[in-house]
Amino acid sequence: MDRFPSGDAKPARLFHSSRFTTARAAILSVATAALLTGCAAETGSGGNPSGETPTSGASADSNSGTAPRSTSASVNPSELVGADKVPGLGDVPTLKLTIEQSYPVLAPPLPTEKNVAAPFVQGLEFEPDGSLLMGTGLYGESQIYRLPQWLDNSAAEPTNVEDLQPELFGEGITRHRDTVWQLTWKEGRAIERDAATLKQRREIPFDTEGWGACSFDDTIVTSDGSGTLTFRSPDDLSAQRQLPVTAAGTETTWLNELECVTVDTDVNPDAAPDAAPAGTDDSNSQSNGDEPTAPQSHREIWANVWQSPFIYRINPEDGKVTGIVDATELFRDLYAQLSPTEQNSIDVLNGIALMPDSSSSTSPNGTRQFLLTGKKWPTAYRVTVSE
Numbered sequence: 001m002d003r004f005p006s007g008d009a010k011p012a013r014l015f016h017s018s019r020f021t022t023a024r025a026a027i028l029s030v031a032t033a034a035l036l037t038g039c040a041a042e043t044g045s046g047g048n049p050s051g052e053t054p055t056s057g058a059s060a061d062s063n064s065g066t067a068p069r070s071t072s073a074s075v076n077p078s079e080l081v082g083a084d085k086v087p088g089l090g091d092v093p094t095l096k097l098t099i100e101q102s103y104p105v106l107a108p109p110l111p112t113e114k115n116v117a118a119p120f121v122q123g124l125e126f127e128p129d130g131s132l133l134m135g136t137g138l139y140g141e142s143q144i145y146r147l148p149q150w151l152d153n154s155a156a157e158p159t160n161v162e163d164l165q166p167e168l169f170g171e172g173i174t175r176h177r178d179t180v181w182q183l184t185w186k187e188g189r190a191i192e193r194d195a196a197t198l199k200q201r202r203e204i205p206f207d208t209e210g211w212g213a214c215s216f217d218d219t220i221v222t223s224d225g226s227g228t229l230t231f232r233s234p235d236d237l238s239a240q241r242q243l244p245v246t247a248a249g250t251e252t253t254w255l256n257e258l259e260c261v262t263v264d265t266d267v268n269p270d271a272a273p274d275a276a277p278a279g280t281d282d283s284n285s286q287s288n289g290d291e292p293t294a295p296q297s298h299r300e301i302w303a304n305v306w307q308s309p310f311i312y313r314i315n316p317e318d319g320k321v322t323g324i325v326d327a328t329e330l331f332r333d334l335y336a337q338l339s340p341t342e343q344n345s346i347d348v349l350n351g352i353a354l355m356p357d358s359s360s361s362t363s364p365n366g367t368r369q370f371l372l373t374g375k376k377w378p379t380a381y382r383v384t385v386s387e
């Protein structure tokens with residue numbers, strides 16, 4: 001989500017208005033537009049981008065070749081990609097989002113010693129002990145750090161702060177056992193880190209743009225700004241499989257920050273079939289043995305859609321989007337907290353991390369709990385997503 005389209009990048013061709021075909025989509029679109037317009041109206045920015053932003057959406061940092069992007073990224077919510085532009089809306093089930101709690105987002109000092117109000121979030125992931133890993137972007141400002149035992153103390157100071165070289169634009173992060181991988185945007189480099197200290201072990205070439213990343217037990221999933229995800233070796237990020245993601249039969253694009261979710265199923269024979277996307281089978285099961293009661297599981301990939309308030313739930317087997325979250329409510333709540341100046345400083349929704357503390361995070365009934373935030377957002381939200 002970091003990219004600010006430069007004319008030649010992600011063409012709008014993938015956003016087919018033909019998706020906007022059902023009454024439900026129409027209602028949702030209108031509701032979303034009205035809500036976002038309401039957000040903008042509160043800022044006094046009306047339908048026009050604020051400040052120096054010459055173009056729409058998260059385009060404040062226009063990407064002009066190799067020119068460093070400014071840190072004054074802002075996004076006008078009224079210009080986010082709307083319901084009529086996101087494939088699958090109207091055809092794929094919309095999942096219910098409930099805000100449970102909000103938290104301040106803490107950021108360590110930057111290498112430049114410049115203070116920032118909030119981090120430019122590019123990667124967000126909980127560790128098993130409840131610590132939160134955060135990866136941030138922008139040239140000269142990219143970092144990775146840990147918010148230790150965040151579940152117990154969300155105000156804890158960041159630790160293990162590692163600054164990236166100024167020529168690197170940090171992107172997705174993900175932990176896989178004792179390793180943390182951090183992608184870079186267009187630099188063709190990925191960083192392997194020691195999970196305990198977050199210090200760099202080595203740097204390896206990376207074959208495409210880096211956007212989001214998440215991990216399953218046996219593979220790492222990355223996005224590159226397109227609608228195709230790549231499954232990679234946890235050892236060296238070599239590509240193993242590509243997964244075109246489709247929503248209601250239409251190819252998607254701008255898949256960004258990711259979250260890999262494994263859901264144990266069949267533990268309780270009386271449990272209702274979970275929200276496994278149609279077509280999901282047991283091929284992903286993490287077998288613990290041959291006993292008939294061994295838990296089985298299915299997998300989901302959740303993806304922020306850049307420049308939009310929407311999040312996809314994706315079946316990693318067939319690439320189909322099986323549910324869509326409309327997180328517009330977060331913008332409305334956020335804007336209610338912020339001064340006009342602060343409103344102009346925030347950027348797009350980005351950052352999704354499965355909450356590690358609650359059984360409802362991976363309930364077989366399909367309910368999930370996530371921590372969601374955005375670039376330069378001072379607030380993160382714990383939300384429940386349900387059918």
Ligand SMILES: [Ca+2]
Nearest residue numbers: 124258259352
């Ligand atoms: Ca994540």
